[in-house]
Amino acid sequence: MTQRKSTQKGITGLGYLYKRDRNGRKIPATSKADGTFWLRARGADGKTTDRRLLDEDGRSVSDLALAKALQRRQRAPFLTGSRIAELEAQTAEAERLRKKQENEREIAEPPLSINAAWAEYLRAPNRRQCGEGTLGNYHRHWGQFLRWLGKAHNGARFLRDVTAEIAEDYAAHLTASGESANTYNKHTTFLRSFFALLTKPARLDGNPFAEIQRRRQKPESRRALTLDELRRVIQSADGELRTLLEIGIYTGLRLGDCCTLEWREIDLVAGALRREPRKTAHTSEVVVEIGMPYALRAILAGLPREGRYVLPGIAERYLKYPQGVSKSVMRHLRDCGLAVHEKAGRGRIQPIVRVSFHSLRHTWVSLQMERGTPAALVQKAAGHSSPAMTEHYTHIGAEGLRQMARAVDMDFSGNGNAGTDMAADKIKALLERFRRAKGEKGETELEELAIKILLERLDKDGE
Numbered sequence: 001m002t003q004r005k006s007t008q009k010g011i012t013g014l015g016y017l018y019k020r021d022r023n024g025r026k027i028p029a030t031s032k033a034d035g036t037f038w039l040r041a042r043g044a045d046g047k048t049t050d051r052r053l054l055d056e057d058g059r060s061v062s063d064l065a066l067a068k069a070l071q072r073r074q075r076a077p078f079l080t081g082s083r084i085a086e087l088e089a090q091t092a093e094a095e096r097l098r099k100k101q102e103n104e105r106e107i108a109e110p111p112l113s114i115n116a117a118w119a120e121y122l123r124a125p126n127r128r129q130c131g132e133g134t135l136g137n138y139h140r141h142w143g144q145f146l147r148w149l150g151k152a153h154n155g156a157r158f159l160r161d162v163t164a165e166i167a168e169d170y171a172a173h174l175t176a177s178g179e180s181a182n183t184y185n186k187h188t189t190f191l192r193s194f195f196a197l198l199t200k201p202a203r204l205d206g207n208p209f210a211e212i213q214r215r216r217q218k219p220e221s222r223r224a225l226t227l228d229e230l231r232r233v234i235q236s237a238d239g240e241l242r243t244l245l246e247i248g249i250y251t252g253l254r255l256g257d258c259c260t261l262e263w264r265e266i267d268l269v270a271g272a273l274r275r276e277p278r279k280t281a282h283t284s285e286v287v288v289e290i291g292m293p294y295a296l297r298a299i300l301a302g303l304p305r306e307g308r309y310v311l312p313g314i315a316e317r318y319l320k321y322p323q324g325v326s327k328s329v330m331r332h333l334r335d336c337g338l339a340v341h342e343k344a345g346r347g348r349i350q351p352i353v354r355v356s357f358h359s360l361r362h363t364w365v366s367l368q369m370e371r372g373t374p375a376a377l378v379q380k381a382a383g384h385s386s387p388a389m390t391e392h393y394t395h396i397g398a399e400g401l402r403q404m405a406r407a408v409d410m411d412f413s414g415n416g417n418a419g420t421d422m423a424a425d426k427i428k429a430l431l432e433r434f435r436r437a438k439g440e441k442g443e444t445e446l447e448e449l450a451i452k453i454l455l456e457r458l459d460k461d462g463e
Contacts, residue, residue: 014075015041017067029064036060037067041075058100111158112202114149117194118142124197131278133256133322141190148173159202162195167208181215188212223354224363225338233336240311241332243299247310248357250296252364254279255357259318259325261310268297329357 019027019035027033037053037060053061053070061067074093112120118139121127130138149156152173153166170191174184192209199207225233234245247258256278265275273290292300300310309315318325333340333355340355368378 013041014071015039017071029067034062036062037064037070039071039074111160112198113158114146114156114161117159117198117202120198120201121194127197128193131256132319136321137186138190138194141187142194144187145170145191159195159198160204162208164206164208164211167191167212171212175215185214188214222356222359222362224366225355225359229336229338230360230363233333233338236336237332240314241328243303244311244314244329245357245360246296246299248360249364250293251290252361252368253277253290254361255326255329256318256322258357259311259314259322262308263305263310264308266292266300266310268292268301271297326357 017029017037017039019029019031019033019037021027021033021035026038027035029037038050039053040048040050042048053067055061055066055070061070121142148170149162149166152169153161156162156166171184171188174187179187188209192207192212195202195204195207195209198204230249234242234249237245244258247253247261248255251258251273253261253275254277257275260278261273261275266273271292271294273292274287275290276287303310306312314325330340338355365378369375
């Protein structure tokens with residue numbers, strides 16, 4: 001076949017097919033000499049270029065029949081004289097080469113596998129920092145998703161195999177399993193952030209959980225406990241569990257903060273507790289200030305100071321497995337005869353929790369409000385945010401701490417009235433006496449010793 005040459009006014013020919021020998025010299029395409037085929041032709045920009053012809057494996061072509069086939073395929077659009085067809089052909093060729101390169105990369109560098117995803121998540125420099133307890137929850141969320149994935153879509157090997165359809169299936173599974181809106185939202189929110197963080201190493205085209213909407217949560221607050229219930233709960237407990245419950249009712253702190261309370265955060269003499277809540281520690285630097293009643297100060301003064309935490313045994317358990325401590329508290333509440341669960345309503349499988357450790361926090365807030373503590377002080381101490389309130393109260397003063405302490409200064413132990421005003425007056429008087437005393441011990445140690453001595457006197461006198 002006679003080759004049609006390109007003209008100056010259009011791109012209508014097959015171009016010029018020729019060979020180059022090992023020294024790079026041009027020789028006719030029909031030459032018997034060894035060489036590789038090249039195609040000289042004018043491109044869409046009007047410029048004439050020389051291109052080496054390559055087969056599907058990217059190797060130079062040395063067979064004449066194959067060279068002519070490639071010539072016809074590459075130059076077919078130019079024979080029609082259609083610029084659109086020419087551009088489409090170039091686009092198709094570019095896409096073919098792109099996919100070929102991607103396939104080669106997949107073989108040389110496989111994408112992130114599902115089994116290796118958690119380890120990659122832990123190594124990610126931009127991973128949201130959190131405590132061991134929260135990280136443990138995340139690991140359980142991931143494990144639950146993997147178990148479901150292995151049963152419902154066992155063909156998924158790489159993280160990018162998880163599609164938006166699979167994400168929708170899992171969301172539907174959580175709902176059908178009777179998970180509460182709160183649990184559902186925690187699962188899907190974690191998975192959304194998990195896939196977002198691993199987008200680059202997993203070579204994801206998009207986040208499969210990006211379109212999963214949060215479920216609307218119906219408020220299911222814990223109820224406050226009555227004073228009789230509080231006495232029953234505290235008096236029937238012992239050891240660190242009892243102290244944990246006492247800290248909860250006297251401070252209104254959440255379970256995690258009570259479990260991991262540190263001695264450096266407590267000022268027994270001033271009657272103040274200052275702590276950065278675990279729940280908001282990663283998003284803000286807010287430190288709550290809580291006034292401690294004399295009853296709690298007396299309880300803490302009687303504890304041994306061994307190490308960092310006020311409750312070392314419970315702190316160790318909580319940091320390893322938070323749910324374990326929570327379950328122990330729930331079991332104790334049930335043993336005290338409290339109805340901790342309410343029967344589930346329509347469309348829900350799991351029962352509703354009405355009484356838990358968090359009920360102590362509700363009780364603390366209720367007592368504060370009932371006894372006249374300003375709402376802004378309570379809000380600040382509880383660690384709740386409200387721009388309108390915090391704009392006026394940026395710090396809780398000494399009088400505010402004292403008022404807060406007086407609101408819950410009562411005895412739940414059944415061992416006398418260590419939290420009454422009479423005990424408070426005696427503690428104050430004894431502190432004054434020791435402040436004036438001279439000795440080798442520091443002032444703080446003397447004051448704490450005064451509280452311990454007073455406790456012994458109260459127990460002895462039956463006051």
